[in-house]
Amino acid sequence: MATAILLRAITRLSPRMAAYQVKRLLRNRLAAWFPGAYAAHIRRIALSLPELTQPSDAAVAMAQDVAAFYHDEYLPVIEAAASGTFTFFGKTVAFGSVERIDWHHTIPAETDFHLWRMKLGHMGFACPMLMSGGPEHVAAVVRIIQSYRANSSFAERGCFSSYWFPYSVSHRILAMLSGLVLARDRLPPDQAATITEFLRENAAFVLANIEHDIRNNHVERNLAALCLYFTCTDTVPAAVKRRLDRDVREIVADTILPDGLQGERSAMYQGLSVMALRVFAATPFLSEAARDLSARRLVAAERAWALMIHPDGDIALFNDSWFGEVPHPGRLVAEQALGPLEVLPDAGYARLHLGRIFALFDAGPIGLRWNPGHGHADFLSAEVDVAGRRFLVDPGTFQYSTGPRRKFERASGSHNGPDRAGVEPVEYSGCFKVGAMSAARLTGAESREEWVRVSGELALGSGSMTRSLEVTAERIDIEDRWNGMADGAQVRLIVPGEWRLETTDSCRAIFVNDKERVQICVERGTIASVEAGNWACRYLDSEAATHLVLTPEDEGRGAALVWSVGTAGRSVP
Numbered sequence: 001m002a003t004a005i006l007l008r009a010i011t012r013l014s015p016r017m018a019a020y021q022v023k024r025l026l027r028n029r030l031a032a033w034f035p036g037a038y039a040a041h042i043r044r045i046a047l048s049l050p051e052l053t054q055p056s057d058a059a060v061a062m063a064q065d066v067a068a069f070y071h072d073e074y075l076p077v078i079e080a081a082a083s084g085t086f087t088f089f090g091k092t093v094a095f096g097s098v099e100r101i102d103w104h105h106t107i108p109a110e111t112d113f114h115l116w117r118m119k120l121g122h123m124g125f126a127c128p129m130l131m132s133g134g135p136e137h138v139a140a141v142v143r144i145i146q147s148y149r150a151n152s153s154f155a156e157r158g159c160f161s162s163y164w165f166p167y168s169v170s171h172r173i174l175a176m177l178s179g180l181v182l183a184r185d186r187l188p189p190d191q192a193a194t195i196t197e198f199l200r201e202n203a204a205f206v207l208a209n210i211e212h213d214i215r216n217n218h219v220e221r222n223l224a225a226l227c228l229y230f231t232c233t234d235t236v237p238a239a240v241k242r243r244l245d246r247d248v249r250e251i252v253a254d255t256i257l258p259d260g261l262q263g264e265r266s267a268m269y270q271g272l273s274v275m276a277l278r279v280f281a282a283t284p285f286l287s288e289a290a291r292d293l294s295a296r297r298l299v300a301a302e303r304a305w306a307l308m309i310h311p312d313g314d315i316a317l318f319n320d321s322w323f324g325e326v327p328h329p330g331r332l333v334a335e336q337a338l339g340p341l342e343v344l345p346d347a348g349y350a351r352l353h354l355g356r357i358f359a360l361f362d363a364g365p366i367g368l369r370w371n372p373g374h375g376h377a378d379f380l381s382a383e384v385d386v387a388g389r390r391f392l393v394d395p396g397t398f399q400y401s402t403g404p405r406r407k408f409e410r411a412s413g414s415h416n417g418p419d420r421a422g423v424e425p426v427e428y429s430g431c432f433k434v435g436a437m438s439a440a441r442l443t444g445a446e447s448r449e450e451w452v453r454v455s456g457e458l459a460l461g462s463g464s465m466t467r468s469l470e471v472t473a474e475r476i477d478i479e480d481r482w483n484g485m486a487d488g489a490q491v492r493l494i495v496p497g498e499w500r501l502e503t504t505d506s507c508r509a510i511f512v513n514d515k516e517r518v519q520i521c522v523e524r525g526t527i528a529s530v531e532a533g534n535w536a537c538r539y540l541d542s543e544a545a546t547h548l549v550l551t552p553e554d555e556g557r558g559a560a561l562v563w564s565v566g567t568a569g570r571s572v573p
Contacts, residue, residue, distance in 0.1 A: 005427045005435030012370050020213035027209070028160050035155035046204035050233035052196040055181045058284050059232045063181035065278045066228060068332055069271070070127035070175040073324070078133050081125040082140035088119040089540040098143045103152050103163045109540050113400040113431045114162055116540075121163030122171040130179035130187070130195075138183075141176075142191050145198045166209040167218050173202050173225035174275075181232060203229040207240070210247065216371055217262065217269045219251045224276040227283040236285045248280050249290045252297055255368060260300025261347035263368040264375065267308035267315035271326030274301050274333065304344055305329050306336040307351050308360065310390060316360050316383055317394040318349075319367070320374040322539045340471075341452040343445050350445060350454040355473025356567060358385040362417075363456025363467075365439035366426055373432030376410045377425055379440040379458045380417035380467040384476055384565055386518045391511070391565060392416055393494050393545070396536035400431050409536070413492060417458070418465040418480040418561070421488035425460055444468075460485070463558075475566025480552065486559040489552050490528070493520065494535050497544030504530050509548060510568055519568040525552045525561040 013021065031038035055063070077087060084095040091109065093116075095101045107116045123144070129137040152163055162168065177199050184192060206225055211218040226244060230236045255263045255273075262273040280286065280294035306329060308316045313328050315321055342351040348364020360383045367375035376394075384392035395414045398405050410428055412419050417440075427435030443466070444455040455468040463484030470477045482489045495501075499511040499518070506527055509520045520527070533547035552561035 002429045005429040005433055008427065008435035009429075009433050014370060017213050017215065017370060020211070024160075024209075024213050031154040031160070032157065035153050038154045042201065042205050042208060045208055046201045048237075049200055049204055049207075050230075050235045050237070051200060052177075052180075052229070052232050053234045055184065055232050058282060059181055059228075062228055062231055062279055062282050063178040065282075066174050066224075066275060067127050067131065067178040067182060069275050069327060070124045070178065071131055072128075072327060072331075074125040074175075075128040075132060078125060078129045078137055081129065081144075082133075082137050086120055086125075088116050090538070091116055091540060098140055099147050101144065101147050101151070103148060104156055104158070109401075110399060111401040111403065113402070114158070115400055117162045118165060118168050121165070121168040122175065124171065124175045126172075126176040127179035130176070130183040138187055138191055142194050145194060149198075164205070166206050166211050167221055169202050169206050169209075170221035170225035173199060173206065173229060174221070177225075177228055177232065199229065214371060215251070216255055216264055216368060216374075217272060219247065220255070220273060220276040223248055223251060224279040227279050227286070230285060231283055241285050244283075244285075245287050245290050248283075248286060249293060252277070252280065252290075252293050256297040256301060257344075257346035258300070259344040259346040260297065260302070260304030261308075261344050261349070262301070263347075264319065264372070265347055265349070265362075265364060265367055266319040266321045266374055267305065267317075268321035268325050269374065270301065270305045270308060271315075271329065271332075274298065274305055277301055302333045303336050304347070306333055307338060307342050307344060308349065310360075310383070310385055311353075311358055311388045312385075312390065317396045317537060318360070318362050318378050318381070318383070319376050320397045320400075322397050323537050325539070339447070341445060341447040341454070343442065343454070345442065348440060348442055348456075350442065352452045352454060352469065352471040352476075354450075354452060354471050356387045357471050357474065357476050357565075358388075359383065359469060359471055359476055361454050361456065361467075361469055363440045363442045363454070363458075366434070366437055369437070372434045372437060375426070375434065376415065377412035377438070378415040378417060379412065379425065379438065380456050380465065380480075381415040382417075382467075382469060382476075382478070386565065386567060387516050389498075389513060389516065390496055391499065391518055393496055393535055393537070395494055397539065398536035398542055399540055402430050406431065413490075414494075416491055416493050418467055418482060419488075419490055419492065420465075420482070420485065421490055423460070423488060425458065475564050477564045478562070480561040480563075482552065482559040484557055486552075486554050486557070489559040489561075491550040491552075491561060491563075493548040493550065494533065495546045495548070496535065497546070499546070501530065501546050511546075517568040519566060520548065521564050521566070522550055523562040523564070525550055525563065 084097040277298035350361040352359045366372045395409045425438035440458040453470045502510045507522045528551040529549045534542045535545045552559040
């Protein structure tokens with residue numbers, strides 16, 4: 001089965017992606033056999049690159065935009081980082097000193113995809129250590145660089161998927177270089193020289209390893225890092241300039257949809273796309289065509305990001321997303337004027353907001369055809385808030401490592417769209433591979449003063465599943481239909497643990513949070529089960545939840561479920 005999924009995934013690769021896949025596999029093998037030769041190869045590229053110079057006004061402005069994505073997140077941990085203690089995703093590891101950092105460290109919670117170790121390699125903490133730290137923090141950055149150089153051999157198995165992962169190296173350039181540019185005038189020359197030389201080597205590595213085999217947000221990070229680097233130099237080699245211009249135009253046109261959402265349809269990765277577009281639009285050596293395209297998509301992207309935000313100020317959790325990976329959009333993007341009904345037609349998202357009810361509806365594809373690895377089968381699902389609090393939630397993304405939790409969170413049955421037990425519209429294998437794909441579509445959107453409505457459809461084989469939503473000031477009404485199919489029809493709802501289940505029967509469940517009471521009412525169908533479960537709004541952090549399964553009425557060659565979520569009066573203190 002896994003082999004068949006892999007083959008189906010491979011058939012969607014472009015010839016260029018396939019060629020870069022082969023190149024990557026050869027690099028991994030040859031570098032492990034001849035690590036000294038590969039290190040010398042990267043060093044030769046580095047020596048051919050221009051050195052970082054006194055930053056221009058354009059470089060300073062760009063660094064300010066980039067640093068906003070790292071500084072505040074890591075500022076509280078710079079004291080610990082300076083002593084060799086690091087906390088990512090709520091997991092703390094104390095190495096004792098920066099000289100004893102194990103760049104190969106893994107944590108028990110991760111198996112085949114080690115994001116904790118990758119975050120360590122990002123060195124995002126270097127940004128505030130340089131910008132806002134004292135002399136001891138700057139000295140610690142230099143010592144961290146020395147530790148990295150001494151303990152990051154290309155011979156180490158897995159190095160290219162963690163601390164020498166081009167994606168990680170790109171984040172390292174963005175974080176460290178933005179901090180350096182904004183603090184350079186106060187750094188001792190010898191320490192600044194160590195940092196600039198390290199960044200030059202990192203830029204050489206990324207230039208030699210742009211991830212065209214993966215495309216998507218990975219290439220965005222690679223190109224944004226290189227554009228920032230070369231904006232901070234006096235000259236740009238002509239060949240590099242041509243290559244970056246071509247690649248920037250291609251990645252923006254191919255992966256930033258006309259409505260502004262990044263094609264992987266994740267509100268988390270959307271924030272990083274906003275950062276990349278800001279860099280591209282301001283890169284002085286790119287062509288006018290590349291900068292203009294980036295600037296136009298940036299305007300749309302900022303609006304699209306704002307549309308994917310809940311009233312609590314944090315992101316939607318469709319597809320691979322979690323809180324804390326990017327700053328709250330409200331700190332980085334100007335307030336957008338959004339109406340009761342907003343639609344992203346290319347991405348297939350709709351935002352509905354009237355009175356005390358807020359909903360985000362997903363009726364789009366799983367992701368970009370050539371690599372939908374960050375996609376979940378959340379077709380026709382909705383995230384629903386009542387009175388500014390999340391009530392119906394996405395299962396989230398607990399981890400990327402292969403296993404039952406990753407499989408559950410990506411599957412159709414874990415989301416609250418109309419589902420059929422035992423029938424999966426998407427084939428998954430491992431952390432990110434996708435075989436057969438599906439795509440929902442928006443079929444209608446209508447707005448009146450007292451209500452807003454949207455509808456969507458997911459076609460599967462000889463039948464289809466449809467959902468319509470109507471939001472008024474106090475409730476959301478939902479109608480789900482299974483057309484030409486009825487076996488296994490169900491809808492799973494996840495309510496966060498902060499809402500306490502007060503009472504339930506076959507057609508109604510009432511939840512309480514402080515003084516708010518919210519009810520789920522089933523008019524056609526049944527509440528078939530209620531049980532304790534979990535969800536994840538932060539990586540490697542599981543939170544309690546109540547899971548409900550609703551089953552529809554059988555209509556012969558189909559089935560229908562009519563239900564609602566709405567306020568149920570104030571609770572008794």
